Amino acid sequence: MTSQAGKPGIVVLGSPRSGTTLLRRVLDAHPNIACPPETYLLSAAARFLHHDRFASGLRVGVIDGLEFAGFAEAELLERLRGFVFGFARDHASRSQKPRWAHKTAFDAFHLPAIRQLCEGHVRFVCVQRHGLDVAVSLVELVDKTGGYVSELHAYVQRYPEPLEALARAWIDSASAVADLIDECPDAISLRYEELVAEPEASLRRVFEALDEPWDPAVLARALGGSGEVGFGDWKTYGRAKIDAASVGRWRALPESSQRRLAELCNPTLERLGYPAVVFDGDDDPEQARQRYRLGLLLNRMKQGG
Amino acid sequence: MALQRQALVDFLNGKTRADLSAIGDETALFSTGMVDSFTMVDLLMWLQQQTGARLGPEDISVENFDSVGRILAFAAARSKS
Numbered sequence: 001m002t003s004q005a006g007k008p009g010i011v012v013l014g015s016p017r018s019g020t021t022l023l024r025r026v027l028d029a030h031p032n033i034a035c036p037p038e039t040y041l042l043s044a045a046a047r048f049l050h051h052d053r054f055a056s057g058l059r060v061g062v063i064d065g066l067e068f069a070g071f072a073e074a075e076l077l078e079r080l081r082g083f084v085f086g087f088a089r090d091h092a093s094r095s096q097k098p099r100w101a102h103k104t105a106f107d108a109f110h111l112p113a114i115r116q117l118c119e120g121h122v123r124f125v126c127v128q129r130h131g132l133d134v135a136v137s138l139v140e141l142v143d144k145t146g147g148y149v150s151e152l153h154a155y156v157q158r159y160p161e162p163l164e165a166l167a168r169a170w171i172d173s174a175s176a177v178a179d180l181i182d183e184c185p186d187a188i189s190l191r192y193e194e195l196v197a198e199p200e201a202s203l204r205r206v207f208e209a210l211d212e213p214w215d216p217a218v219l220a221r222a223l224g225g226s227g228e229v230g231f232g233d234w235k236t237y238g239r240a241k242i243d244a245a246s247v248g249r250w251r252a253l254p255e256s257s258q259r260r261l262a263e264l265c266n267p268t269l270e271r272l273g274y275p276a277v278v279f280d281g282d283d284d285p286e287q288a289r290q291r292y293r294l295g296l297l298l299n300r301m302k303q304g305g
Numbered sequence: 306m307a308l309q310r311q312a313l314v315d316f317l318n319g320k321t322r323a324d325l326s327a328i329g330d331e332t333a334l335f336s337t338g339m340v341d342s343f344t345m346v347d348l349l350m351w352l353q354q355q356t357g358a359r360l361g362p363e364d365i366s367v368e369n370f371d372s373v374g375r376i377l378a379f380a381a382a383r384s385k386s
Contacts, residue, residue: 253322290350295346297360297362298364
């Protein structure tokens with residue numbers, strides 16, 4: 001399942017809004033790598049592999065169904081890999097580049113099946129970003145798109161507060177990516193905050209790990225706006241340079257929201273190497289009432305009362 | 306202890322993610338939208354902690370909170386009482 005150059009394909013993973021589109025554009029700007037906008041190939045393959053499990057432990061899905069029909073799991077995965085990777089290979093070939101890469105933001109919610117399909121056959125580049133910034137950015141995404149993709153809708157159905165729901169989506173997807181980093185020797189880890197603070201140093205390390213030469217013009221090409229357009233984070237297409245303006249935006253949230261998100265996200269933040277978000281004292285029910293009272297008085301002030 | 310101007314500006318900088326270091330004492334904050342409602346509530350909660358005074362309905366007014374100078378004057382008055 002290697003590319004024409006004999007090197008494995010590349011799969012970019014990370015929670016949505018973690019800089020994966022930026023990384024995609026950089027990879028695609030490398031002379032040896034073709035990484036199209038989001039194709040949804042791997043999440044579609046993951047849905048194909050989906051199974052349910054009965055109380056008896058019996059899995060019900062395509063893998064076990066085909067096993068009964070005489071097709072081994074390994075054969076099914078090999079055929080599916082050929083089908084899915086074939087599109088990526090053909091795209092690279094049409095782009096006249098020797099190596100393919102794939103990135104779709106919501107793949108991180110389908111990691112068990114994607115790992116089942118890809119592990120041992122690709123290199124993974126995993127981007128992690130501070131969870132509170134991801135939650136803030138996901139709220140913006142939902143506001144702009146006016147709806148929830150199915151992966152996020154599942155969280156909103158369970159948790160009525162959007163910020164909490166989206167923070168929980170980050171916890172699950174970032175944890176799945178962290179598991180991959182811990183368990184798979186073919187996974188390269190990259191932190192969004194480092195990527196935007198020191199783009200060249202971060203990307204040199206990524207390309208070195210991918211066994212690709214550093215190209216000094218890769219950033220300029222990536223940000224020059226000449227690549228393909230398609231699905232992905234629209235905001236990056238308007239960016240002519242990488243900067244750290246998106247780091248720490250969660251600090252503008254109301255303190256009560258920060259406290260709630262910190263309570264949820266701190267264990268995962270610390271697992272990923274971020275400092276826990278801490279506050280002096282508890283925001284107890286009395287403080288919550290005071291906050292509410294002051295908010296009402298403020299509204300009255302706005303109306304000139 | 307009286308609220309220091311720098312502590313107030315640092316608080317607002319942190320909440321608004323803007324650099325308000327050069328802001329004038331009379332620059333309008335809330336009525337111009339420079340500081341939003343969420344930040345104002347956080348500011349009022351913080352002022353209660355800093356001054357030890359509970360803010361009542363009569364306190365919450367543009368006259369008391371719409372600029373750095375007015376906030377400092379209000380905090381100084383409440384800290385003394």
